[in-house]
Amino acid sequence: MSVLITGSIAYDYIMQFPGFFKDHILPEKIENISVSFLVDSMKKQRGGVATNIAYNLALLGERPRIMATVGQDFADYRAWLEANNVDTRAIIEIPDDFTASFFVSTDGKQNQIAMFYIGAMAHAHKLSFKEHARGEPIDLVVISPNDPRAMVQYVRECQELHLPYVYDPSQQIIRLSGEELADGVRGSLMTIVNEYEFEMLKHKTGWTDEQVTRATPTLIVTLGEKGSRIHFAGETINVPSVPARRQADPTGVGDAYRAGIIKGYLNKLPWEITGKMGSLAATYALEEYGTQNHRYNLAEFRTRFQEAFGENLMLD
DSSP states (O other): OOOEEEOOEEEEEEEEESSGGGGOOOOGGGGOOOOOOOOOOEEEEOOOHHHHHHEEEHOOOOOOOOEEEEOOHHHHHHHHHHOOOOEEEEEEEEOOOOOOEEEEEEEETSSSEEEEEOOGGGGGGGOOOHHHOSOOOOEEEEOOOOOOOHHHHHHHHHHHTTTTEEEOOGGGGGSSHHHHHHHHHTTTTTEEEEEEHHHHHHHHHTTOOHHHHHHHHHHEOOGGGGOOOEEEETEEEEEEOOOOOOOOOOOHHHHHHHHHHHHEEEEEHHHHHHHHHHHHHHHHHHSSSSOEEEEEOOHHHHHHHHHHSSOOOOOO
16 A cells, blocks of 8 residues: 655754753753753764654555655665665755754653754645645555644645545644644544643643544554553553563654554554554664664564564564
8 A cells, every 4th residue: 555654854863861851950940941961972863753654664564655855965865765665756855955953862761852953844845745746546644743834734635635644743733733733633544642742732722632532533642661542433442562672762763653553554453453563663663773773574573573462463
């Protein structure tokens, strides 16, 4: 099936702080915060939400397509994606600009503080499914964090063109209005957020838990090491996490989870199994530094799924 992913493409600058952020943030001074963290290490990695989801979907046997904007520094990254079975034909280069950049610091408890430079991603709203994704069927669209104008436009176009979409507003909940968020959730096939983003979503829309759950056929809330909750057809499915063999870096774990969810959906698997696929895909990402350095094939994924859950996974 054809999956078209929209969202950020970026270079990640991943830093490690040896202490704990909480020890250096004074709650009574939060309105005048001015704090600096001396980090022990920094690595430049390929990243971005759209590309992370696509990479993980490719590991799971799909050939996803990405529609996004990048800068003049993208040639090597494009070659990497194509070599890893990601379709880059709808990734448009913006001359005289640079690919977006993500700067993140992680402390000793896997808490993160991050900043994002938009770069060429600011042009994403100039792309359209009607122009840049023509000629081939689209079975599923993923609307993940991007230029806010683009996210609003893509929701509108999906609804106009009757394209089913996964709504993943996550980091851009801050920038989107309550009305824009409500529209994105209401038209979605499924909405995915983490626990904190779920609270932000409710705050901005004014909705209750029940109202959010009713607004989309499937609501998924990720809970970190506690797993995730899937709300579907009036039921709540609690999905456990998969213990990591080692915890290297949490960056991109949520993107890997989404790829597992999408793969399960494409295979029409029950939500309980699909959620567990998301958990396992997330753990693979957690075990390697960076967002696209872990590798596995479908046979290895099936074997580890059986080890983790005691169930055989029927997966194409």
